[in-house]
Amino acid sequence: MLKLGVYYRSRNFDTARYFYQRALEESQHHGYARGMVAAYAGAGVTYGMEGEYPQAIIHFEKALAKARESNIPDLVFNQYNSLGIVYKRLGDYPRSYEWYNKAMALADSLQDPLKIADNQFSIAVLHDMMDEPDKALTLLRESLKNYTKAGRPVMSNIYNSIGVILAKANNYDSALHYYFIALEMDRKVDKKEAELIVMNNIGNAYRKTKRYKEAEKILLDALHEAEKVRLNQAKADILYNLSKTYVAQRQTDLALEYALKMLDLSKSLGSFLQIGEAYEVLSHIFEQKQDNTTALKYYKDFKAYQDSLFNQNKTKEFKTQQTMFDVYKKDQELAKQELELTYLNEKALLDKKWKFMLKASSALLLFTLLLLYQRYRHRLRHNELLKSKNAVIVSQKQHIEEMNETLEKRMLRAQMNPHFIFNSLSSIQHFVTVNDKASALKYLTKFSNLLRSVLETSTGVQVTLAEEIELIKIYLELESLRFDNEFKYEIKVDQRLDIYNLEIPLLLIQPYIENAILHGLLPSAKEDKLLNVTFEATDNAMRVSIEDNGIGRKAAQVIKEKKGYKKQSLGMSVTQKRLEMLEKNKDTTAAVTVADLYRDNGEPEGTRIIINIPQPINGES
Structure with a gap:
């Protein structure tokens, strides 16, 4: 079985x-x-x-x-290692390290050099993933000694791993030494896939040290072997190194031939990373050919796939964090089940004792008192157990909250405003804490819709005006819900605008809207806080007006200075640069005009921001 x-x-x-x-x-x-x-x-x-x-x-x-x-110690050791591997894949390196250390302690107590060697290799890989190459190298070399001591043939991937770490440190001569040892071992046992990986690493080291002919020879040999055994993943990696080698030698025709082969193969494999790498090499090739138009086209393709890969990684990180949350949730459920089982067992025991006491005579009164005392002691132990489990649950909750903060920090490079994402997560946490499930679910649904919409459009530079307006609507709904409907908003669109063909950069307007809400409307003491967003057509351009009836810029600046805000908003500066890029090849200037609004008596009445976006109207190219 x-x-x-x-x-x-x-x-x-x-x-x-x-x-x-x-x-x-x-x-x-x-x-x-x-x-x-x-x-x-x-x-x-x-x-x-x-x-x-x-x-x-x-x-x-x-x-x-x-x-x-x-x-059974050897099986205990195996489970320690397995748990270390799972937590490593989850990205929870501290818990992974904890399980690996338990395995190491057991292997040391058993004085088993083979188990010690296996564990040292696992921990070395973990240190390499944590960017600690010196510790990784030390453990890999100790692992080699213990494999020899155990009388077991050394695994070739240890030598290859040492070579990779040395190559990262630009120590290519030493790296090549270990690569060739690994290559000889793989050829002896006919491990073709491992052999091709090492050959590709050797070719890369030769290329980095400008030994192009040697790099070309071993990479062509590796390509021939990969085609014979149909290892397409290894073949794509080899084609990448080979095309880079020819680019370094300015042999553009050969570089182009192998780069195009890599692109076709990467597309058939569905590898976003390798497709992006192929576009990057093609951009360099056409730059050498002085064909700047084609070079720019491939560079844009490279950036698009790079952004798509970034978003895939963010989604993967989010799913990993969710999985880790599920793990801790399962731990809490198990703890709760153990407590319930303990309680039921004790209750059954007490019921049995009470039935016995009902049948006993008055002569057994002392025995009854002893049983009652025993019950009291049981309950004391039970309460202590509950306190202990609750402490564990509180600790796990704090750990989950720390992971959430880490996730929020990792999303700083995403396309949406990280400050808004952090506040949204805090709002969701607040609703959950006060047990407002309806608001939490409503907010989480809208927030996930906004995230999904942004991720679905993130592979392209432009989105249609209809998509941009829909994102702004969702964003305003979230901010309104987040601040207890403290302000109202209106979005007006000029009927002359073809919103389904007209394109603008993704989330271009959102930073200005956020600025109006946070620094204009929210500090205001008015009851009728209002935000108007208007899209209207002009000659060869589109004008966006963002108007609030808040406290005005001067009062907002005073508040900022009191709070110690000195840095310019990153979102606003990035948006200004994006607007400046739109001026290229356009007759109309991209501009942002900010006007302070005043009442008849001179008191501030709010702020109006006019954004002039150069844009062909009604789908013209």
């Missing part, structure tokens, strides 16, 4: 889990502890391959508990 589980987990996850469940039931029936541990662990690996990390952790912890209960 276990072998069938291993066979099917790379083919069909559900079938693999079925066989692991069968193996678990058979092992439980026969009391076979190793079989039970292997079944739990196999199911954990299957869930991990499927990306279901909370379930993977649950099954690895069950395997660990059984291995400990049965006192």
Whole structure:
């Protein structure tokens, strides 16, 4: 059953889990502890391959508990390592390091050099991911010594990993030494995929040290081998290095030939990263050919795929954080279930004792008093257990909040205003804290719609005016909900504007609207706070008016100075640069005009911002 589980987990996850469940039931029936541990662990690996990390952790912890209960050290070691791997994939490096250290302590106590070597390699990879190359190199070299001590052939990927770390530090001669050792080992055991990876690394090192002919030779050999065994992923990497080598030698025709092959292959693989790399190389090639128009076209394609890859990574990070939240939520649920089970067991025990006491005679009064005292002691222990579990839950909640703050910091480079995203997350947290589920759900739905709309349009530089207006509407709904409908707003659109064909840069207007809300309307004591956003057509341009009846610029500046705000708004400066770029090849100047509004008696009445956007009207090119 276990072998069938291993066979099917790379083919069909559900079938693999079925066989692991069968193996678990058979092992439980026969009391076979190793079989039970292997079944739990196999199911954990299957869930991990499927990306279901909370379930993977649950099954690895069950395997660990059984291995400990049965006192099987080698299986305990394996589960420590497995949990370290899962938390590493989740990006929770501290918890990953904690599990790896437990595995190392156990391997040291067993004095098993092979287990020590395996664990040192795992920790070295973790240090490399945490940008700690010196620690990674030290552990990799110690791992080599322990593999030799254990009498086991050294894994070639250790030598290759050392070479990669040295190459990152520009120590290419030493890197090449380790690459060639790895290459010789891979060729002896006919590990073709690993061999091609090392050959590509060697070619890259030769290229970096300007040994172009040597780089060209080994990369062409690697390309020939990749085509024979149909390893397309390795082939795409080799084509990239090969085209870069010819670019460095200014052999533009050969560079163009291999770059175009890489582009076609990357598109068939659906690899955004490699498609972007191909566009970047093609931009350099046509720049060498002095074909600036084509070079610019490929550069724009490269930036578009780079932005798309960035957003994919952000989405992936968000999903990873959500998965980690699910893990901690599962931990809390398990803790709660354990408490409930303890309570039910104690309650059943007490019921049984009370029935016994009802049947006892008055002569057993002393015994009854002893039982009551025992019950009191049980409850004391139960309360202590509850306090302990609650402390763990509070600690986990604080950890989740810290992860949320980290996520918010990582989103600073995203296209939306990071300050708005942080405030939105805080608003959602506030609604959840006060148990206002309806407001939390409403706010979260609108916030996710805005995020999805931005991500769906982020691969392009321009969006239609209709899409921009829809994003602004969602944004205003969020801000209105966030500030308890403290202000009203109106959006007016000139009927002469063809909003479905007219295009403007994504989220160009939003920073000015946000500025009007935060610094104009919110500080105002008025009850009828109003924001008007108007889109109207002019000759070869579009005029956007943002008008508020807030406190005015002078009063807003006084508030800013009191609060210690000295830096210019990054969103406003970036938007000004985007407007300046729109002036190219246009007859109309892009401009932003800010006017202070006053009442008849000279008191401030608000602010009006006029944005003049150069733009062909009604879909003209």
